[in-house]
Amino acid sequence: ARLATIRSWFENYWRRNGLLTLSILSVIAGCLLGFILRTTQLSALEKQYFSFPGELLMRMLKMLILPLITSSLMSGLATMDSKACGKMGLITITYYLWTTFMAVAVGIMLVIIIHPGLAVQKDNSHRSGKPILSSADALLDLISRNMFPSNLIEASFQQYRTNLIPVVKPFKESQRLSGKPLSFVYVVPDDGDPELVQHVVLAITPSPDMMYKTVPGTNNEMNVLGIVIFSATIGLLLGKMGERGTPLVNVCLCLNEAVMRIVSVAVWYFPFGIVFLIAGKILEMEDPSMIGKKLGLYAVTVVSGLLIHGVILLPSLYLIITRKNPIPYIRGLLEALLIALATSS
Incomplete structure (x- = not known):
């Protein structure tokens, strides 16, 4: 009877938290393996071959991003009521703005208290001749140029970015x-x-005497914002088209189901890929102790901000708004958070 009880408990635990447990063990194993292999003085080619399973994991994740975003947004918004969707969108934007404001406030206070830049030896971007990005251009790139990309195909692998080149x-x-x-x-x-x-x-700052010139540039990352805006718009319009939009909605539903089945199979490769991904990154470090000295206060600032925002502020906000215990909700997010941490995604 005890063996049956233990077996039943283990099966239930594995069904609920098996992937999470494997991911945690993979992160620990990857760190240990990386530091152990640093003593073997592997060549650059050997490090590249060793990191291949981790590279395969990242490529797998990037492959699934585009079909997952487009199919889920189009099918989900097309089947929602337009009034409920508008209300949900307003609530989402309001929540996002307030939580972003809280995160910015926490970040500013931590920077003032800790001063992470004191331990970092970095070149001044103005003296190094590297492109400079102003706040105004960053805002314009976000709300206009990336939200409405001129080329939707290009948005799947590039972001627009305005650079200021010193003259x-x-x-x-x-x-x-x-x-x-x-x-x-x-x-x-x-x-x-x-x-x-x-x-x-x-x-230092752009001036009327043309000390800087504006140069359009790109960043080799997916323009997720532009793809989300386009997919959400198509999904809302398909929902309003009624029967005429039903065939395309069915295509999106089938595509979303197929992608989710691929994801359900691919996630079991995550623990294996994470080991080599983290170990490979540790092997690529030239001097971990020097990096720790330079970026120690910066890492403390970032981790402290994430803990304050994710462990204190957001659960408190969840408790105030929903009047429910946030711990079960957070437990459901641990797997996704751990995968994001391990893949730096």
Whole structure:
């Protein structure tokens, strides 16, 4: 009788938390394996071959993102009532804005308290000549250029990003008398004679004297926002079309069911792939102790912010709004959160 009870308990536990348990063990095993293999001094080619199962996991995840988003949004919104969908959308946007505001406030307070930049030795982007992104351009890229991509096919693998490229101008002493603020002055080799040097001035913020030029660029990541907006719009319109939109809704439903079956099979590869993914990333580190010294305070700031926001603020908000215990809800999310943590996704 005891053996039957233990067996029944184990089967129920495995059915509910088997994948979560395997994922946790995989994260631990990946960390241990990575640090153990660092002592073997593997070559770059051997590290690449060793990381292949982890690379396969990431490719599998990226492969499923596009069909999963499009099919689930189109089929889900097409079968919803338009009034209920509008109310749900308003509640979602309001909730997202308030929780984002809370996250920003927590982040600002932690940065003021901890000062994570004190331990980081990084090049100044203005002095290194790298592209600079202003807040205004970032906002415009988000609300217009990425929400409404000019090419939907391109949005499946690229994001639009506006870069500000510093324009170097010869510095003249008369510029000091013009009353214009100067950020810093340095010397560079003369284009005509490398043995000579010329003074150069570079401004920190864009100014009317064209010290910066705007250059359209791209980021090699999927434009999820644009795909979500397009899929949601198509789904809402299909729901309003009635019988004429039924064939395409059925296609989306069948595609969503097929993708979910692929996901249900693929998730059992996650624990195996996570081991090699984490171990491979640890092997790629040149000096983990130096990285820890440089990014230690930064990591403490990020993890503290996530814990405050995810363990205190969001559960409290859930408790206030729903009057329910947030622990069962969080338990249902642990598997997804752990996979996101292990894959940095």
